[in-house]
Amino acid sequence: xxxxxxxxxxxxxxxxxxxERIVSFSPAATETLFQLGxxxxxxxxxxxxxxxxxxxxxxxxGSYNTVREEILDELNPDLILAVTGYQREFAVRLSKxxxxxPLELPLSVAGIIDFVVKxxxxxxxxxxxxxxxxALLRSLGRLPRVSKLDSYVEINLGxxxxxxxxxxxxxxxxxxxxxxxxxDEPREWLVPDLKxxxxxxxxxxxxxxxxxxxxxxxxxxxxxxxxxxxxxxxVALGNVFVTPGxxxxxxxxxxxxxxxxxxxxxxxxxxxxxRV
Numbered sequence: 001x002x003x004x005x006x007x008x009x010x011x012x013x014x015x016x017x018x019x020e021r022i023v024s025f026s027p028a029a030t031e032t033l034f035q036l037g038x039x040x041x042x043x044x045x046x047x048x049x050x051x052x053x054x055x056x057x058x059x060x061x062g063s064y065n066t067v068r069e070e071i072l073d074e075l076n077p078d079l080i081l082a083v084t085g086y087q088r089e090f091a092v093r094l095s096k097x098x099x100x101x102p103l104e105l106p107l108s109v110a111g112i113i114d115f116v117v118k119x120x121x122x123x124x125x126x127x128x129x130x131x132x133x134x135a136l137l138r139s140l141g142r143l144p145r146v147s148k149l150d151s152y153v154e155i156n157l158g159x160x161x162x163x164x165x166x167x168x169x170x171x172x173x174x175x176x177x178x179x180x181x182x183x184d185e186p187r188e189w190l191v192p193d194l195k196x197x198x199x200x201x202x203x204x205x206x207x208x209x210x211x212x213x214x215x216x217x218x219x220x221x222x223x224x225x226x227x228x229x230x231x232x233x234x235v236a237l238g239n240v241f242v243t244p245g246x247x248x249x250x251x252x253x254x255x256x257x258x259x260x261x262x263x264x265x266x267x268x269x270x271x272x273x274x275r276v
Contacts, residue, residue, distance in 0.1 A: 004122055008084055008102040009095055018124025019079035023061065023072065025090070028112075029081040029103060030055050031254035032119045036128045043075045048211065050247050051256060065090040072098065079123065085188065106253050107188075108171040109262070113137055116255055136258045143266050145177035147273040152197055152234075154183045155208040155251050162192040168257070169250055176266050194227050201232055204239040204272040206265070211248050239272040250270075 003012035014100045023044040024030040030049040033042055044059045061071050065087055077202075080098050082091035085105035101122050106112045113133045120129015151173055155161050163169045164185030173180040181200055182190060207223075209215035220242060224230050234240050243249035249261055 004101060006101055008088065009092065009100075010105070013095075013099055013101050014097060015124075016078045017100065019077075019203060021075060021077045021079070022030065022123065023077040023080045024049060024077060024102065025062075025064065025067075025080065025082040025087060027051065027248065028083070028115065028254035029119055031252075031256060032116050032132070033081075034121065034256055035116075035132055036120055036123070038123055038125060041123075043077060044071065048087075048248070051252070051254060056135070067094070076173045081119070081122070081133050103137060105188075106168045108168050109140065109175055109258065111168055112253050112255070112257055115253065132255065136255055139258050140175070140262070143176065143262055144270065146266065146269045147177065147276070149178045149203040149269060149273055149276060150181065150200070151178050151204045151269070151272075152192075152200070152202040152252065153206040153208075154192060156210040156213075158210065160192055160194070161189050163189050168253055172250075172262060172265060173269075176262070176269055178269050186251050194229075198227070198229060198232065202234050203232040203237070204241065204247075204269065205229075205232065206241050206243070206250070206268070208243040208248070208250050211251075212246050214246075216241065234272075237272070237275045239275060241268045241272075 001014055002017045004015050005012045020039050021043045025041060025046050027049045030045050031051040039054055042058055045055055045060045047060050049055045061067050080100040082100060082102045083105050084102055091100050091102040097150055103115055103118055106115050113136050115229055117129045117133045120126050156195050162182050162186040164182050166188040170180050170183045181202060215239060224235060
């Protein structure tokens with residue numbers, strides 16, 4: 001047994017060395033665990049832990065901040081992983097009964113790499129965590145920078161949400177050489193003023209539908225019309241991009257944000273810059 005100090009809880013968390021029964025309430029931590037080769041030790045996840053596909057076969061205990069405690073008791077985990085931000089209070093509550101290690105929600109793309117390394121450290125896979133972190137860092141080095149564009153990004157999290165200065169999503173746009181409408185707002189996320197977005201008339205719009213929803217081209221056209229956005233520069237230039245697939249894409253801060261989401265974002269920004 002080792003004691004790993006948690007800055008979030010302000011105390012040391014007793015963790016077996018290594019843990020054998022891990023529950024993850026973080027889709028990003030779940031993806032990281034599998035990439036570290038620890039998938040067989042994961043005994044429970046949330047309904048939103050969809051990466052990799054193997055994670056979907058694990059016992060489902062709840063959502064981002066709910067849990068079926070009778071299943072948690074049955075699984076008897078020796079380590080629970082959660083994140084700060086929207087899960088902080090939930091993690092603190094669980095820690096009064098279970099061994100919980102809350103990981104800091106990354107504020108930057110570099111923070112995602114730090115997140116991966118910490119998962120490795122806490123689970124007794126420090127070497128593998130650093131190797132994965134180094135591989136992700138090399139992936140960042142291969143990304144191109146594009147001409148600066150005024151972009152707007154929105155994710156449907158039950159309603160329109162955009163992102164401010166304290167978000168890895170905003171940092172990703174800057175990393176690729178672009179700007180984002182709300183990049184100077186001193187907060188992680190916000191409900192955007194849709195009329196103000198129209199007045200800013202961005203060069204490119206990035207839209208992420210709600211997870212698991214069936215969103216098609218006709219739905220996008222309807223959305224743009226309902227907001228009076230058909231006259232936007234981004235629409236006229238063909239610079240409106242919908243994230244691929246039914247899963248969280250930009251809203252997911254696991255390793256695949258760096259290996260899949262960032263290259264996709266760079267490709268769309270490069271195409272958009274040629275049309276501006």
